[in-house]
Amino acid sequence: MTAEWEAVIGLEVHCELKTRTKLFCGCRNEFGADPNTNICPTCVGLPGALPVLNRRAVELAMALGAALDCEIRPSTFHRKNYFYPDQAKDYQISQYDEPINVDGALELADGSRVGIVRAHLEEDTGKTVHAGTSGRIHGADYSLVDYNRSGVPLVEIVSGPDIRSAEAARSYVTELRGILVASGASDGKMEEGSMRVDANVSVRRPGEPFGTRCEIKNLNSVRSVGRAIEFEIARQVDLLEGGDQVVQETRHWDEDAGRTVALRSKEEAYDYRYFLEPDLVPLEPEPDWIRAVRDSIEMLPRARRERLAELLDGEGPLPASRLDQIATVVGLGLDDLVVATVASGVPPALALSRTANEAATDAEAARRLSITSYAGLLRMEAEGSLTSTQAKTVLGDLLAGKGDDPAALATARGFEAMSADSLATAVAEVVAANPEQWERFRAGGEKADKLVGFFVGQVMRATSGQADAKAVAAELHRLRG
Amino acid sequence: MSTAPTGPALELAASVRRGERSAADVVDEALAAVAARDPELHAFTLVTADVAREQAAAVDRAVADGRDPGPLCGVPVAVKDNLCTRGIETTCSSRILAGWRPPYEATAVRRLRDAGAVLVGKTNLDEFAMGSSTENSATGPTRNPHDVTRVPGGSSGGSAAAVAAGLVPVALGSDTGGSVRQPASLCGVVGFKPTYGTVSRYGLVAFASSLDQIGPLSLTVEDTALVFDVIGGHDPLDSTSLDRPAPRVLDGLGEPVDGLVIGVVAELVEAATPDVAARCRQAAEALAEAGARIEEVSIPEARLGLSAYYLIAPGEASSNLARYDGVRYGLRVDADDTVAMNTATRTAGFGDEVKRRIMLGTYVLSAGYMDAYYNQALRARTRIIEAFDAAYARCDALIGPTSPTTAFPLGSKTDDLLAMYRNDVCTVPCNLTGQPAVSVPFGSGDDGLPVGVQVLGPLLSEPTVLRVAAALEASVPAGTPPVPVPAAAGGSTGGGAGS
Numbered sequence: 001m002t003a004e005w006e007a008v009i010g011l012e013v014h015c016e017l018k019t020r021t022k023l024f025c026g027c028r029n030e031f032g033a034d035p036n037t038n039i040c041p042t043c044v045g046l047p048g049a050l051p052v053l054n055r056r057a058v059e060l061a062m063a064l065g066a067a068l069d070c071e072i073r074p075s076t077f078h079r080k081n082y083f084y085p086d087q088a089k090d091y092q093i094s095q096y097d098e099p100i101n102v103d104g105a106l107e108l109a110d111g112s113r114v115g116i117v118r119a120h121l122e123e124d125t126g127k128t129v130h131a132g133t134s135g136r137i138h139g140a141d142y143s144l145v146d147y148n149r150s151g152v153p154l155v156e157i158v159s160g161p162d163i164r165s166a167e168a169a170r171s172y173v174t175e176l177r178g179i180l181v182a183s184g185a186s187d188g189k190m191e192e193g194s195m196r197v198d199a200n201v202s203v204r205r206p207g208e209p210f211g212t213r214c215e216i217k218n219l220n221s222v223r224s225v226g227r228a229i230e231f232e233i234a235r236q237v238d239l240l241e242g243g244d245q246v247v248q249e250t251r252h253w254d255e256d257a258g259r260t261v262a263l264r265s266k267e268e269a270y271d272y273r274y275f276l277e278p279d280l281v282p283l284e285p286e287p288d289w290i291r292a293v294r295d296s297i298e299m300l301p302r303a304r305r306e307r308l309a310e311l312l313d314g315e316g317p318l319p320a321s322r323l324d325q326i327a328t329v330v331g332l333g334l335d336d337l338v339v340a341t342v343a344s345g346v347p348p349a350l351a352l353s354r355t356a357n358e359a360a361t362d363a364e365a366a367r368r369l370s371i372t373s374y375a376g377l378l379r380m381e382a383e384g385s386l387t388s389t390q391a392k393t394v395l396g397d398l399l400a401g402k403g404d405d406p407a408a409l410a411t412a413r414g415f416e417a418m419s420a421d422s423l424a425t426a427v428a429e430v431v432a433a434n435p436e437q438w439e440r441f442r443a444g445g446e447k448a449d450k451l452v453g454f455f456v457g458q459v460m461r462a463t464s465g466q467a468d469a470k471a472v473a474a475e476l477h478r479l480r481g
Numbered sequence: 482m483s484t485a486p487t488g489p490a491l492e493l494a495a496s497v498r499r500g501e502r503s504a505a506d507v508v509d510e511a512l513a514a515v516a517a518r519d520p521e522l523h524a525f526t527l528v529t530a531d532v533a534r535e536q537a538a539a540v541d542r543a544v545a546d547g548r549d550p551g552p553l554c555g556v557p558v559a560v561k562d563n564l565c566t567r568g569i570e571t572t573c574s575s576r577i578l579a580g581w582r583p584p585y586e587a588t589a590v591r592r593l594r595d596a597g598a599v600l601v602g603k604t605n606l607d608e609f610a611m612g613s614s615t616e617n618s619a620t621g622p623t624r625n626p627h628d629v630t631r632v633p634g635g636s637s638g639g640s641a642a643a644v645a646a647g648l649v650p651v652a653l654g655s656d657t658g659g660s661v662r663q664p665a666s667l668c669g670v671v672g673f674k675p676t677y678g679t680v681s682r683y684g685l686v687a688f689a690s691s692l693d694q695i696g697p698l699s700l701t702v703e704d705t706a707l708v709f710d711v712i713g714g715h716d717p718l719d720s721t722s723l724d725r726p727a728p729r730v731l732d733g734l735g736e737p738v739d740g741l742v743i744g745v746v747a748e749l750v751e752a753a754t755p756d757v758a759a760r761c762r763q764a765a766e767a768l769a770e771a772g773a774r775i776e777e778v779s780i781p782e783a784r785l786g787l788s789a790y791y792l793i794a795p796g797e798a799s800s801n802l803a804r805y806d807g808v809r810y811g812l813r814v815d816a817d818d819t820v821a822m823n824t825a826t827r828t829a830g831f832g833d834e835v836k837r838r839i840m841l842g843t844y845v846l847s848a849g850y851m852d853a854y855y856n857q858a859l860r861a862r863t864r865i866i867e868a869f870d871a872a873y874a875r876c877d878a879l880i881g882p883t884s885p886t887t888a889f890p891l892g893s894k895t896d897d898l899l900a901m902y903r904n905d906v907c908t909v910p911c912n913l914t915g916q917p918a919v920s921v922p923f924g925s926g927d928d929g930l931p932v933g934v935q936v937l938g939p940l941l942s943e944p945t946v947l948r949v950a951a952a953l954e955a956s957v958p959a960g961t962p963p964v965p966v967p968a969a970a971g972g973s974t975g976g977g978a979g980s
Contacts, residue, residue: 041585045804047578047686048565048587050719081800081846085819090803143819145808273846275855278690278797280720 005240007233008210009163010200011172011225015155015186016124016193017060023123023153024051024093031192035146043151045088050279057153058100059293060185061121062285064155065101066294067183068116074284075100075120077277082270085143086126088150094122096274100283106159106179107302108171109327115160126150149193155185161200161210166229170222173197177222178301178331190221197225201232203240211236212246216260218253228253232260304330308338311348325356332363337374344375347382354378358395365399373398377406387468390415416466423467427475430458442480452476490556490650490704494597497555500544504537504555508599511557514648515601518968522624524633524642526562527570528602533557536599543597550597552711559643559652562603563610564590564695565684569600573686574618575608577805577812577830587684588719589653589695589712596711601649604639608832609802610655610688612636613663613904616895617834624891625668626966627930631888634664634904640698641668647965651699651708657688658790659883659908661696662920666883666933669922669962671950672698673705676941677915678723680709681716687801689794690721692912700964702921702951706731709943725941733944738771738952741877741945744778749881749907749935757932760924760958761882764934767956768880768949776876782868783910785861790909791902792845792858799842805830837898866914873939878949882907883933887926907935917943921950924958931962 019029025042041049065072078096099120106114126147132140157176163169177195180186186194197220202213216232219225236246251260299307308326309318318326329335334355341351359366359374377398381391390410397409410416431438434455441451452473459472496502512530519525543550560566563573565583572578586594594600607617615623615638623638625631626646633642637654641664644652654661656674665672674696685695697708714727745765750758765775807813807826814825831839845854872879885906894901911918917940920933934953938946 041583044809046583046585046810047571047573047581047804048563048583048682048684049585050683052718052720079800081803083803083806083820083823085806085808088804088809090806091800271848273800273843273848273851275796275800275846275851278721279687 004205005203005233005237006206007164007166007229008161008202008204008213009165009169009229010161011159011163011169012198012200013157013159013173013176014124014196014198015064015157015180016195017057017153017155017185018187019054019056019060019153021054021056022151023054023057023121024151027151029152030148031189033148035144035148038148039150043088044147045090051093051277053280053283054153057121058283058285059289060153060183061100061119061155062290062293063183063297064157064180064185065104065119067179067185067297067300068101068104068106068119068157070101070104070116070119072101072285072290073098074282076282077121077280078274079277080122080272080274082272084125085145086128086147086150088126088147092123092125093277093280094156095120101155106172106175108168108175109305109323110171112168114162114168114172117158117160119155119157122154122156124149124152124154166226166233169199169229170226173222173225174331175301182298182300184298193220196220199225199229199232201229201236202246203233203236211240212248214246214248214260215250216253217250217263224253224255227258228260231258235260301330304335308335308352311339311342312352322352325352328356328360332360332366334359334363334366337366337369337371340371341375341378344371344379346375346378350378350382354381354391354395358392359399362399365401369398370404373404373406380406380410384468384471386410386415387466388470389465423471424475426459426463426467427455427472427479430455430462431476431479434458441476444480488650489701490553490699491701491707493650494552494554494556494707497540498544498549502555504540504544504599505534507555508533508537508557508601511601511649514646518626518646518648521629522626522642522646523621524604524623524639524646524648525559525602526572526574526605526618526620526639529566529569529600532569533599533601536594540597540599551595552707553593553596553598553651556598556651557601557649558593558598559601559604559640559649560590560593561606561637561640561652561654563606563655563686563688564603564653565686566590566600566603569603571603571686572619573609574606574620575830575832575835576619577827578810579619579812581811583684585684588681588716590684592712593653593708598711604637604643604652604654606639606654607636607660608835609686609798610636610657610660610693611798611834611838613659613901614889614891614894615639615664616891617832619832622891625888625930627669627962628888631890631930632667634667634884634888636660636664637672637698638664641665641670641672644668644670644698644700645964645966651697651704653695653708653712654698655685655688656694656696656908656912657692657794658905658912661698662908662918662933662935663884663904665698665920666922666935667888667931669931669933669964669966670698670700671702671705671919671921671954672696672883672933673709673919673947674911674917675709675713675943676723676917677912678721679713679725679728679917679941679943681712681719681722683716683718687797689797690801691797692790692794694912702919702947702954703731703734705919705950706734706947728943730943730947734947734951736948738768738773738949741773741949742776742875743768743773743949744776744872744876744879746783746872746879746881746937747777747779748781748783752903752906753882753885754887754926756927757882757884757886760926760932761880761934763958764880764923764953767958768952771952771956773949773952778872778876778879780868780872780910782861782865785865786910786913787902787906789858789861789865789913790905791841792854793862793913795838795842796846796855796858797842799839799846802831802835802839862913865910869910869914869916870939877938878942878945879937880949881935881937883920883935884908887928887930887932911937914940916940917946919946919950921953922957922961922964923953925960925962929960929962
């Protein structure tokens with residue numbers, strides 16, 4: 001792709017709300033049940049059935065809206081009419097020109113902002129399974145429809161066309177997922193279909209109007225989002241640079257083949273004949289309720305990252321490595337652990353590193369760690385009673401559930417602190433045994449500093465790993481003067 | 482009137498409750514009457530004899546135990562076949578639902594049952610409630626008991642005929658553009674459409690959701706009030722159900738109409754044939770004699786009603802009937818792909834009038850036309866509401882004819898669509914406004930056939946509207962065809978003794 005193309009990307013994310021029951025009936029909202037066991041006259045579209053709005057779904061939709069800085073408004077429901085077997089009534093109850101949430105924004109980890117145009121309520125469809133060789137509808141012998149998912153509450157979150165790269169799109173989806181989970185609206189399990197992403201992608205020369213866009217469907221993981229958008233951008237640029245046009249169409253992302261494929265093309269956009277849903281009344285949440293929902297939102301990812309950054313505050317902007325650690329820790333829900341650990345006296349940098357690098361390897365276990373154990377361990381490392389290697393080993397034991405007391409675990413491993421005297425003796429002995437290297441080190445300069453590694457290695461061997469590398473280095477420098 | 486099963490429900494229930502008659506005897510008589518007369522009338526699409534006897538036996542057991550089965554104790558009832566009855570075939574008189582048994586029950590039906598009523602059967606209707614003559618039924622038309630060569634009206638023609646023929650004292654119908662009131666008028670019985678939202682629509686197969694309401698057909702205004710008290714009241718299963726407790730209009734029925742201001746709506750009267758219009762004026766005089774003050778009222782916007790109705794109702798219907806696609810229930814005509822299957826199923830399953838309205842409704846909602854048609858009709862609807870509200874600022878109630886004509890011969894309007902639609906001109910305004918209206922039999926036309934006078938009121942004015950209806954009922958002119966229609970009299974025109 002030549003440098004003069006700009007990608008313009010907007011994402012539509014369908015998010016299943018984490019309610020006990022469906023949007024318009026009392027059927028259970030649950031993943032993985034036997035087909036057609038969570039159904040009733042309403043969600044199967046039987047003659048004479050009627051919808052009744054789920055209050056908890058409204059609450060979660062508002063929480064989601066609040067978490068995305070949206071304006072929460074009185075809203076109405078409309079019918080979106082189209083025929084399809086998984087659409088139980090052959091219309092979907094959705095929101096059209098008066099959605100519940102409008103005009104929000106989402107800040108990515110790098111600080112850039114993506115506008116949220118709207119986030120509205122609608123009901124999900126059933127799921128179709130095609131029985132045939134490919135599992136796709138073409139060439140299937142027959143199809144089966146499971147209505148367990150029909151009527152599950154969704155919020156459709158529509159971003160502005162503010163995203164400019166596949167990378168940024170991935171970042172948006174990741175950040176949005178974190179917000180959805182933090183607001184309580186969703187469990188974020190993309191692999192179970194809790195979040196489904198459609199991407200609208202077009203390209204243009206910078207400064208020119210938006211180009212023709214294609215909609216890409218079937219993006220079910222952050223990775224797919226990135227790969228599909230990268231492919232699509234390249235495909236459109238190739239077309240245009242070759243003198244061809246981009247055809248406005250809906251394309252399917254083929255995960256295995258690694259490309260987007262045009263679906264059977266429709267000549268025109270489908271006419272959904274939206275009209276006000278006569279079986280429901282307008283939704284006007286009481287201002288007190290809206291206020292209570294806004295107040296109840298837990299700390300969102302951005303605020304959590306800022307909280308950690310403040311702990312490290314000191315010398316100017318944080319390096320990328322630190323920001324990565326912060327993002328990792330918040331993304332895994334381990335930031336409360338870091339904050340608590342620091343509060344009990346552990347140096348912030350150590351708390352962050354150890355959590356991002358080591359504790360993160362088993363995040364689930366890490367989330368269950370007791371503050372006392374974890375902070376206790378890190379304090380031992382900070383004081384020098386354990387080397388970093390030893391501390392990491394004991395942490396492994398804590399995560400594996402081998403015990404609660406880091407001191408006891410250390411003793412069980414035979415880890416002991418080396419006293420300052422025995423450390424000095426060990427260093428002196430190694431120095432004496434390696435006069436040539438010692439002279440080169442004493443000479444100073446870049447090459448000399450590299451010899452620290454050599455001496456540390458020697459001391460480690462001599463002490464069976466009990467020496468602390470940093471303490472050895474400090475002693476060497478002290479000896480050199 | 483007698484307390485035979487064909488007699489009014491109120492007395493019938495009292496006599497069963499007192500142990501004077503057994504519910505079993507009552508239901509047997511009803512079933513015998515159905516067996517004798519329905520083959521000619523075809524008021525019923527399904528007779529539920531076994532269910533009826535079981536329910537009657539349960540009522541008798543309760544009475545024997547000293548328990549009160551409820552206000553409709555042992556009363557035989559019929560229910561229009563677009564109301565879901567659990568485990569009992571509900572077809573909407575359509576091939577597309579032939580044989581369909583709902584796994585659940587309409588709220589109104591459940592409330593009847595809980596009140597001790599006994600279900601004798603499901604009644605015939607115009608397919609999916611679309612029609613004014615019950616000639617659009619997939620199982621053939623119902624005949625008017627007063628003259629079997631004539632229509633009973635529609636779409637609740639079966640319910641109206643069943644009551645008029647004395648097969649059951651009360652029946653449920655549904656009214657979207659007049660489908661309870663107009664057949665009541667043509668069959669000489671009482672037919673009531675209450676305020677939108679007072680009776681739950683849960684389990685009523687939807688035709689036009691913002692217009693549909695369930696209402697009773699009966700021999701007396703008292704029975705109408707009795708049934709309304711039973712079926713009305715908030716239902717959490719219907720989001721458009723008003724958050725109000727069950728009504729109690731029966732108690733206040735006898736109150737005099739002294740001092741009420743009642744307007745005669747010129748636009749409704751002028752839509753009717755002269756004999757029908759004359760009966761309407763006669764009704765106004767009767768009310769004046771009873772102490773009401775009669776005013777001449779003009780509501781020009783009422784003339785917009787028919788056009789607005791025939792845009793809004795088909796629009797909503799085109800969406801409500803989309804679910805009949807052969808996928809989940811009902812008729813399926815197989816084909817190679819779903820679109821072909823949908824098409825084949827709906828082509829075979831729907832009758833002509835239903836197809837016409839679906840096409841019309843799809844058209845008026847379609848891109849480029851929605852504003853000119855559907856939205857314009859909604860704007861007209863608002864104007865109609867405002868105009869009636871203005872009239873009610875001066876009047877407590879309004880009256881007018883229910884139907885422009887008396888019962889017309891079978892087949893006489895089936896080729897003239899607009900002539901058929903014009904049957905609704907007096908009734909549609911109240912569906913558009915959501916306001917209550919009742920049709921009361923009052924005299925006969927030049928042809929000796931029943932005429933109905935309609936009483937209209939503002940939202941939630943059921944007590945007033947039914948009071949006025951009761952006053953009219955108390956002063957029906959001589960020549961009003963008696964109901965139930967005696968078995969012998971129904972064979973020719975001019976049925977009914979005297980004139």
